[in-house]
Each structure stands twice: as structure tokens, then as C-alpha cells.
Amino acid sequence: MKNIILIGMPGCGKSTLGKLLAQQLQRPFYDADSVLEEREGRSIKELFAVSEECFRDAETRTVKYLSGLDGCVIAAGGGVVKRAENIEIFKTSGMIVFLDRLPEKIVQDVDTASRPLLAAGRQRIFDLYAERIELYRRYHDHSVDNNGEREAALQALLELVRRES
DSSP: EEEEEOOOOOTSHHHHHHHHHHHHHEEEEEEEHHHHHHHHHHHHHHHHHHHHHHHHHHHHHHHHHHHHSSEEEEEOOTTTGGGGHHHHHHTEEEEEEEEEEOOOHHHOOOOOGGGGGGGTTTTHHHHHHHHHHHHHHHHHHEEEESSSSSSHHHHHHHHHHHHOO
């Protein structure tokens, strides 16, 4: 059974919707950031303190590990698209779904203090969106809009999975 890999901006709903989707489909759920910290024995903040490259290397190792699993829902890190290698690896194990959420919506409810790349404040979300939006659009197999109600996005994900199964 193919994995379902959710990509998108920090705060776009990958973890929240991923958990709900996994429950509905009775599949295991993995948050790539949590798996990364567990497998590396260091926090994302600690890895970034060394360098972004150090973190991205750990992220690629995590992508390889998660791609070896089968039939899972995976919430990828927001910057996973920064390395084409990560996407190529993920594509071997499943379908990639871009959760598209506007930065205006993200800044309404994301806690920037708990996210290392967003610690600089809410403007960073707009900057990251501008930097990454073309990558998200280039690399996804499917896109789901998450600018409205959470339940609508979940239903769209469920319909997509049913169509693709």
C-alpha cells in the first residue's frame, strides 16, 4: 500500500490533518520532524544551531527511513522540498499531496516561537512562502486546499485517497 506524504508550509495543517486522515484510514501516522528528533537524538533547534545543512542532512536520512515504510500517512517537514533528492525518495514510496494554505491564514494561528525557522516572526512565513511555493507546486502529485474549514480539507484528502486507491 502506498504512503501518503503531506507537504506544505509550516502551519499549513500537515500534522493535524495527517493524524485525522490516518485515523480515518486506519493507517499509521508519522510526523517527520518528530521521527527526525527521535532518530537523531537531537532537537531540530539543536541541529539548526550547528547549521541548516546539518539539519537538512538529518532530514534526508529521515526521508529515506520513512520511505522504507509502507501504507503510512507522513507529515513531511515544511522545507523537505528544498532538496530534490528528498522528493525523489518520497515519490518511490507513495503519493505526495501539497496542503495549500495561504500565508495570511497561517499567521492567524501558528505559534512562531515553537518553530526554529519562524522564530524571526510572522514576516518569515510570508518570506518562506515566496521562497518555497514554486517547489511545492512542482513536486506534488496532488494538491488540497486548506484555506477553509479543517473538515473540508479532510474530506478532500479522503476523496483523493479513494480515487487513487
